[in-house]
Amino acid sequence: MNKTYVHGYQAREHERLHDQAGALVDLLHSDTAYPSGSKVLEVGCGVGAQTVTLARRSPEARFTSIDVSEDSIGKARQAVRLAGLANVAFHQANVFALPFESESFDHVFVCFVLEHLAQPLEALAILKTQLRPGGTITVIEGDHGSAYFHPHSAAAQAAIDCLVTLQRDAGGNALIGREIYPLLVEAGFDDVRVSPRVVYVDSSRPHLVDAFTIKTFTAMIEGIREPALARDLIDAETFDAGVRDLHRTTAPDGVFNYTFFKGVARKA
Amino acid sequence: MNKTYVHGYQAREHERLHDQAGALVDLLHSDTAYPSGSKVLEVGCGVGAQTVTLARRSPEARFTSIDVSEDSIGKARQAVRLAGLANVAFHQANVFALPFESESFDHVFVCFVLEHLAQPLEALAILKTQLRPGGTITVIEGDHGSAYFHPHSAAAQAAIDCLVTLQRDAGGNALIGREIYPLLVEAGFDDVRVSPRVVYVDSSRPHLVDAFTIKTFTAMIEGIREPALARDLIDAETFDAGVRDLHRTTAPDGVFNYTFFKGVARKA
Numbered sequence: 001m002n003k004t005y006v007h008g009y010q011a012r013e014h015e016r017l018h019d020q021a022g023a024l025v026d027l028l029h030s031d032t033a034y035p036s037g038s039k040v041l042e043v044g045c046g047v048g049a050q051t052v053t054l055a056r057r058s059p060e061a062r063f064t065s066i067d068v069s070e071d072s073i074g075k076a077r078q079a080v081r082l083a084g085l086a087n088v089a090f091h092q093a094n095v096f097a098l099p100f101e102s103e104s105f106d107h108v109f110v111c112f113v114l115e116h117l118a119q120p121l122e123a124l125a126i127l128k129t130q131l132r133p134g135g136t137i138t139v140i141e142g143d144h145g146s147a148y149f150h151p152h153s154a155a156a157q158a159a160i161d162c163l164v165t166l167q168r169d170a171g172g173n174a175l176i177g178r179e180i181y182p183l184l185v186e187a188g189f190d191d192v193r194v195s196p197r198v199v200y201v202d203s204s205r206p207h208l209v210d211a212f213t214i215k216t217f218t219a220m221i222e223g224i225r226e227p228a229l230a231r232d233l234i235d236a237e238t239f240d241a242g243v244r245d246l247h248r249t250t251a252p253d254g255v256f257n258y259t260f261f262k263g264v265a266r267k268a
Numbered sequence: 269m270n271k272t273y274v275h276g277y278q279a280r281e282h283e284r285l286h287d288q289a290g291a292l293v294d295l296l297h298s299d300t301a302y303p304s305g306s307k308v309l310e311v312g313c314g315v316g317a318q319t320v321t322l323a324r325r326s327p328e329a330r331f332t333s334i335d336v337s338e339d340s341i342g343k344a345r346q347a348v349r350l351a352g353l354a355n356v357a358f359h360q361a362n363v364f365a366l367p368f369e370s371e372s373f374d375h376v377f378v379c380f381v382l383e384h385l386a387q388p389l390e391a392l393a394i395l396k397t398q399l400r401p402g403g404t405i406t407v408i409e410g411d412h413g414s415a416y417f418h419p420h421s422a423a424a425q426a427a428i429d430c431l432v433t434l435q436r437d438a439g440g441n442a443l444i445g446r447e448i449y450p451l452l453v454e455a456g457f458d459d460v461r462v463s464p465r466v467v468y469v470d471s472s473r474p475h476l477v478d479a480f481t482i483k484t485f486t487a488m489i490e491g492i493r494e495p496a497l498a499r500d501l502i503d504a505e506t507f508d509a510g511v512r513d514l515h516r517t518t519a520p521d522g523v524f525n526y527t528f529f530k531g532v533a534r535k536a
Contacts (some may be wrong), residue, residue, distance in 0.1 A: 005433070005487045087310070088337060143416075145416050145420070146416060146525070148411075148413050148414060148446060149446065150446045150447050150450065152413070152443065175420065178417065178418045178523045179418050180521070181470040181471075181472070181521075181523055182418065182470075182485070182520075182522075182523065185521065186521065192472060193472065194468070194472075194523075195468065196525065198464045198466055198469045198527070200463065200464045202449040202450075202461075204449070204461065252450075252453070253449075253450035253453065255446045255447070255449055255450065255462075257414070257446065257464065259466070259525070259529070
């Protein structure tokens with residue numbers, strides 16, 4: 001195997017991974033586009049995974065992306081630059097202490113953020129003050145209670161429940177997807193419309209088996225082994241059996257389901 | 269309130285109920301249509317709820333609808349006649365002892381049947397023999413493990429689990445939706461394609477709150493109270509609290525989710 005071949009292989013591998021990510025990106029973001037000139041606040045941009053998608057899909061909109069982590073913002077800034085995008089400004093900021101004037105934005109976008117907040121309703125109420133009247137908010141969150149699979153496994157379910165417990169104890173809510181509708185309504189938004197986005201994976205969809213079941217969901221569960229055992233939420237044998245059973249759902253006769261929820265609402 | 273008003277109200281009520289059923293019909297059947305002249309076997313037609321939809325959507329196809337119950341067939345025949353449809357023939361027959369020649373049909377349609385069978389794989393293999401080469405099979409099933417809701421309720425979950433247990437003890441499988449893909453593959457079908465059909469209900473969708481959450485799902489759970497208590501699967505207090513909590517999901521801030529699975533495959 002010579003170096004040229006390896007590079008060629010890596011390029012194909014990179015393309016494959018990009019395709020895989022593409023399936024989820026379409027599922028979650030294909031119906032989000034902002035008009036030319038509109039000002040969009042992205043809350044909790046992290047390392048910019050969604051930022052690049054947003055900014056590319058709405059090249060004439062102007063994005064302001066914030067995150068609490070200066071380190072993440074550095075990575076997001078680099079990702080946006082590498083993507084050749086120039087319509088994003090970054091700021092280090094906390095959603096509960098925003099540095100912008102009220103009604104500064106036409107749209108707000110929040111993805112995989114509320115699940116980590118102890119006060120998601122208060123966050124939405126603050127974000128509403130940032131929107132001009134008639135502006136929209138878009139919220140996307142997962143719901144770990146939506147995960148089920150074949151073959152069924154009580155051990156896998158117990159391992160997933162550990163993540164739900166750990167996130168709750170950290171002040172978050174891993175089951176928040178199903179609550180997007182009542183949260184947006186209670187925060188005072190109008191025209192609230194929530195839709196489920198199901199990731200259904202069987203072996204006829206090998207991209208999703210790899211990108212979602214293995215590298216997204218199961219990897220996330222594998223990542224909490226240490227804190228789950230340290231907190232005595234589960235014994236090592238059950239946890240490891242659960243992870244094995246999650247991998248078992250990627251066999252030719254396996255099936256895995258997960259649902260994200262996307263809500264869009266308007267400020268009157 | 270005079271009689272004319274009451275009739276007017278009832279007509280509107282009838283229309284409303286029809287609209288509600290319509291939402292589910294579209295979700296499950298909108299992508300099923302059979303070509304002119306094709307011969308379609310509908311297995312387990314029951315009282316004809318799906319038969320009317322099928323025959324109306326494919327008026328030039330010829331349907332043969334079977335059920336084990338002569339009584340149900342009588343009702344299905346009446347439903348089809350009332351709908352003004354003439355393209356359905358009914359036969360009392362068991363899927364494991366079909367009276368037709370092999371390769372008699374261009375298409376097979378199976379909806380809410382496999383969940384009740386102890387040998388779903390064998391049933392699919394038999395149905396494959398009824399198809400001409402190149403013909404298709406369509407399978408639709410629910411999955412009670414896909415039900416989750418807000419507010420979350422352990423009692424409601426326990427009541428649902430009673431139904432899963434009762435159905436399993438009766439030889440069926442209330443979680444079969446997620447298994448449609450492996451079952452069709454193992455039965456030897458080609459080009460197996462399964463898609464989830466999510467019923468997402470919040471108070472912005474009052475038709476579904478009434479037609480699905482209350483009158484379909486919760487009513488089904490309420491219907492197993494007696495056998496669940498008789499079999500000591502649950503205590504009355506927990507069961508009744510579970511049913512109350514299912515109704516609680518129909519409040520303005522409640523959310524209810526359920527997923528059906530639809531599989532289509534081809535006989536090589």
